[in-house]
Amino acid sequence: MDKKSVNRTNIIGTGEVGVATSVDMDKKVVHKTNSFYWDTKGNDFLRAIVLPNYGAFVSEEKCQLFGDISGKKLLEIGCGNGQSLQYQGERNASELWAVDISERQIEKAAQHLKSCGLSAKLICSPMEEECGIPADYFDYVYSIYAVGWTTDLEGTFCRIASYLKKEGVFIFSWSHPIHRCVASENGMFTLKKSYFDESWNPVAVDEGELLLADRKLSTYVNALAKAGFVIEQMIEQTDDEIMQSGADHSDLAKRAKMFPVTFVIKARKL
Template identity: 80%
Template sequence: MDKNSVFKTNVIGAGEVGSAISVDMDKNSVYKTNSFYWDTKGNDFLGAISLPLYGAFVSEEKCHLFGDVSGKKMLEIGCGNGQSLQYQGERKASELWAMDISEKQIEKASQHLKACGLSAKLICSPMEEECGIPVDYFDFVYSIYAIGWTTDLEGTFCRIASYLKKDGVFIFRSHPIHKCVVAENDRLAFKKNYFDESWYSVSLDEGALTLSDRKLSTYVNALAKAGLVIEQMIEQSDDEIISRDDNSEFSKKAKMLPVTFVVKARKL
């Protein structure tokens, strides 16, 4: 992992990206703002947030949450430019499906997979909406960076549960704690209320994003309501990956608290 990869992961996590402005949550406005960002500037930041990495300092190669996916039907929520789909396809998954809110990312994913000799069913849609994905069909549904951006977490988890076969697995990562904290002189300082789940807008790189930070309990309770039971949760950072970093503020923080968590849940 190079210097820029760590920085880009932090940006996607909406870490120290400048001033945040509180906004009222309007679903259509959120869709418009965030899809425009991914259609334009967002593509520059996707390299650091695709499998086998779960964003910052957590790797599938160390955690083995998926296990053997050969012959399995896979659905990715928020596929970006298709690199995680490539990873699953090269591990012999039988079917690749994905959705993304950005038409540009769907186009890039299609081109990327074609160049890799892989095919996938790609759908441009918000994750909250009905978009023709089959129910009771998939062995795995996963999301590397998109779940935290849904405007309706409970509704999204219920949709994901409906896509899965019985005993199917949902794997996702998010980051409810690290955006509240900054590293200052080898100490951590809270800059934001962890309990505040209100929506806010941030400006970066001539673009803008609209986001909300949810508590860990919000994710856990939404999983339970959707009939998904947690089997495993990863929150520790990988020391080997951190050691490749250049001692950035982000890596210093990762040594002291979780900068991401990854959940593996199963449909009852």
Template identity: 80%
Template sequence: MVYKHSVYETNSFYWNTKGNDFLRAIVLPFYGAFVTEEKCQLFGDVSGKKMLEIGCGDGQSLQYHRERKASELWGMDISERQIEKATQHLKACGLSARLICSPMEEECDLPVDYFDFVYSVYAIGWTTDLEGTFCRIASYLKKDGIFIFSWSHPIHKCVVDENNRLVFNKSYFDESWYSVAPDFVQGELTLSDRKLSTYINALAKAGFVIEQMIEETDQEIIQLHDEHNDLVERAKMFPVTFVIKARKL
């Protein structure tokens, strides 16, 4: 059994040290591999809107929204080092944001019924309490506020390449926590591959209605990459990223 605090300690240490410098961030307009806001248009017009990012990283996605006339920028991240980098980046861009270092699962004095949008680009999957996190996010949003998040598609983690054939090496239904050491980076992360139904049911329980789900691969982006790239080959066969847009009832 993996305890939540242990997961938090492992992952926050990783992002505060090696992972912060070596793992390439996924930032808007990209939601992940082969999915972009420019194509999906999930946010629409954000001018004058109050935005909160869960897992704000170095602040580039917050910058993206400010350039589109969002009125307020707020960000939360598990890593003190990421918050420092976001502060430096936004300051260098002449932008201001309210940034909070906290696990997304915990109370951190964010205003309730306040935000027009809460969003997360490849960060929600780190939570150790999905239902609790979605309930907190719902509390931050105004009525009819929008929650948009992306994460690695769970089917992506179930398939490996063996002798030029894609084969299942893991059960889609296995949501247990496991340790992983990313390529070329010292350190260790702890992850859980949740089913899509787990995300959808947790959203419903928190009072959200799903307006749109994206799991298609953008063929225009695929054409820009080497067709022999392993990720490209996989993305032609099944989704590697999913994005959900939900509205608070």
């Protein structure tokens, strides 16, 4: 790939930088490419974003989106190494389930939870596909920087709705779409791509490659509505106290002072 012909981009709000260009992508290619990356070096490079953090400078401890989950059944979409499951298990969830596209991440999650004295039903599968998750079963479904990888947003949200009990809650976070539209050049922020461009991007990352699609906020909102959800809360502001406590002067912190880098949505199944 010719790096001079493509844009520099922050991957998912971590501050790491890769290289991207827009092309049309086949779903199977997306799954194969991304699962290979997470099977090999994903966690080592991107550093997992896990609860109580929803992403850069947004936390459950400040937002309190879950509330008391004692005795509740929870399903995580894209569990990674299992640290968010640990967080929920230590808050007395009655059952923990999770799905992840990467066999290696499922193995890591199982090992991590075992070391913590916790257990979960872990399933290796793309989130878009039928994989044996029970219907009308869960009190909460959540996803921390994972649901944005789906190749079928509407289909995935419909599946998530089917997993939840009536009045069940779906909480997810992802990189704010405006964040990936902005580049830092010579100490200034400039638009590098159209906010309305939702095409898939191959992103070169540390000798590997990921495939991402930048979706508009309205795309997420409309897909939730179509799946039968009502949005109860949306968070896109940066928490100044969290930022200041870390004395973070990175490019990501500078961005977060100017525009959202993470968004979180809490929705309820009707």
